[in-house]
Amino acid sequence: MKKSNEESIKKAGLPETDTVRLAGAKRIGIMGGTFDPIHNGHLAAAESARAELRLDVVLFIPAGNPVFKQGKPLTPGALRFEMTRLATASNPAFHVSRIELDREGVTYTVDTLRALRSACPGTQLFFITGADAFADVLRWREASALFKLAAFVVAGRPGTDRKQLKEVIAKVRAMNGRIKMLDCPAVDISSSSLRGRAASGLPVRYLTPDNVAGFIEEHRLYLKERRNEHVPADEILKILRNTQSAKRFEHTKSVAVEARRLAALYGADEENAYLAGILHDAARGLPDDKLLSKARRYGVEINGVAAKRPSLIHGLVGAEMARHEFGVRNQDVLNAVMYHTTGRPGMSKLEKVVLVADYIEPTRPDREDVISVRAFAETDLDGAVIRALTEKIAFNRDNSLHPLSQQAYEYMVDTIKSEKEDT
Numbered sequence: 001m002k003k004s005n006e007e008s009i010k011k012a013g014l015p016e017t018d019t020v021r022l023a024g025a026k027r028i029g030i031m032g033g034t035f036d037p038i039h040n041g042h043l044a045a046a047e048s049a050r051a052e053l054r055l056d057v058v059l060f061i062p063a064g065n066p067v068f069k070q071g072k073p074l075t076p077g078a079l080r081f082e083m084t085r086l087a088t089a090s091n092p093a094f095h096v097s098r099i100e101l102d103r104e105g106v107t108y109t110v111d112t113l114r115a116l117r118s119a120c121p122g123t124q125l126f127f128i129t130g131a132d133a134f135a136d137v138l139r140w141r142e143a144s145a146l147f148k149l150a151a152f153v154v155a156g157r158p159g160t161d162r163k164q165l166k167e168v169i170a171k172v173r174a175m176n177g178r179i180k181m182l183d184c185p186a187v188d189i190s191s192s193s194l195r196g197r198a199a200s201g202l203p204v205r206y207l208t209p210d211n212v213a214g215f216i217e218e219h220r221l222y223l224k225e226r227r228n229e230h231v232p233a234d235e236i237l238k239i240l241r242n243t244q245s246a247k248r249f250e251h252t253k254s255v256a257v258e259a260r261r262l263a264a265l266y267g268a269d270e271e272n273a274y275l276a277g278i279l280h281d282a283a284r285g286l287p288d289d290k291l292l293s294k295a296r297r298y299g300v301e302i303n304g305v306a307a308k309r310p311s312l313i314h315g316l317v318g319a320e321m322a323r324h325e326f327g328v329r330n331q332d333v334l335n336a337v338m339y340h341t342t343g344r345p346g347m348s349k350l351e352k353v354v355l356v357a358d359y360i361e362p363t364r365p366d367r368e369d370v371i372s373v374r375a376f377a378e379t380d381l382d383g384a385v386i387r388a389l390t391e392k393i394a395f396n397r398d399n400s401l402h403p404l405s406q407q408a409y410e411y412m413v414d415t416i417k418s419e420k421e422d423t
């Protein structure tokens with residue numbers, strides 16, 4: 001029984017950690033939300049539901065980052081996931097799922113419930129939600145399908161419009177929806193009030209677990225001027241460690257360190273060089289289908305050559321991942337990621353630094369061309385770029401050279417020639 005359960009969970013495309021956690025569960029609670037940030041109100045409701053409904057596991061599912069979200073940006077998913085993980089770590093019945101964070105495009109509750117339903121046939125699903133959100137449930141996508149997939153567990157919150165709630169409950173019951181009002185002390189905490197407090201420098205301790213409060217403080221989340229900042233480089237590294245092969249991850253770290261060293265040598269921004277180095281191959285290890293689906297999602301053009309060899313656009317897709325998934329806004333950093341393999345005419349110093357660092361970082365084998373670019377890199381950044389581009393052009397055996405590389409090469413040779421003529 002347990003085995004077949006595990007297999008069907010895998011088939012539904014659930015992350016592997018969920019597969020392990022859900023196998024054998026009979027009664028599963030589901031807490032959806034942006035968890036921006038998670039707070040004690042969420043946790044108290046989840047624990048009440050667990051006890052009252054004898055749930056085997058409560059799955060916390062942080063919502064994905066809608067690409068074209070109206071209004072204020074959400075905190076990057078990686079950070080919301082980490083806060084949710086910290087908050088729930090001490091409860092063995094709680095588990096955090098990446099299912100919505102990993103899914104492409106906008107995610108609807110009905111899709112997630114369907115995935116869970118097909119992954120866990122024969123289990124009972126309980127969707128736990130606050131009364132204020134539930135009052136709106138009839139406007140959710142495919143509302144009538146929702147009620148068939150899961151029972152609704154509703155936690156009250158002070159200030160809920162009781163009359164409106166009663167009307168919604170009556171309507172849902174008329175559609176054969178199952179609703180359970182949770183006997184849970186109403187906690188008047190909301191994520192938005194918590195963000196407001198953090199933005200004003202007020203404490204959030206005791207409104208959310210200590211480790212979450214510490215995380216918010218450490219990462220300076222929700223401070224007004226920090227609202228648009230990207231995921232810190234070290235957090236991005238932690239994420240890449242899980243998505244890249246061990247070899248590529250070593251290469252990534254090595255490029256970042258080498259790029260920072262070259263930046264110091266040639267007067268480019270060291271922090272940006274390090275960040276671009278970490279991000280440069282973010283899309284490289286992805287399986288082709290995932291790379292192409294990300295390209296479509298972010299509007300990256302897939303030309304004929306790229307359709308045949310998707311890895312050719314890993315720089316372009318990596319830059320879009322940096323923008324959309326890690327919140328990077330610095331255009332120079334994004335360009336350095338975008339053009340790190342091809343180069344382009346008119347490269348900035350940072351772009352040159354990252355291209356060269358990728359070519360020569362110490363874990364690269366000591367081939368003749370690598371040794372030669374390494375030698376240039378110590379005294380002549382442009383020389384190193386030209387030498388690396390020359391090699392890329394010469395190596396064009398399977399006609400997979402990007403036209404930008406040829407253009408970049410000609411541009412650099414021309415500028416250097418005209419600079420010489422000027423002096």
Ligand SMILES: [Fe+2]
Pocket residue numbers: 280281284314340341
């Ligand atoms: Fe690359």
Ligand SMILES: [Fe+2]
Pocket residue numbers: 251255280281358
């Ligand atoms: Fe690379």
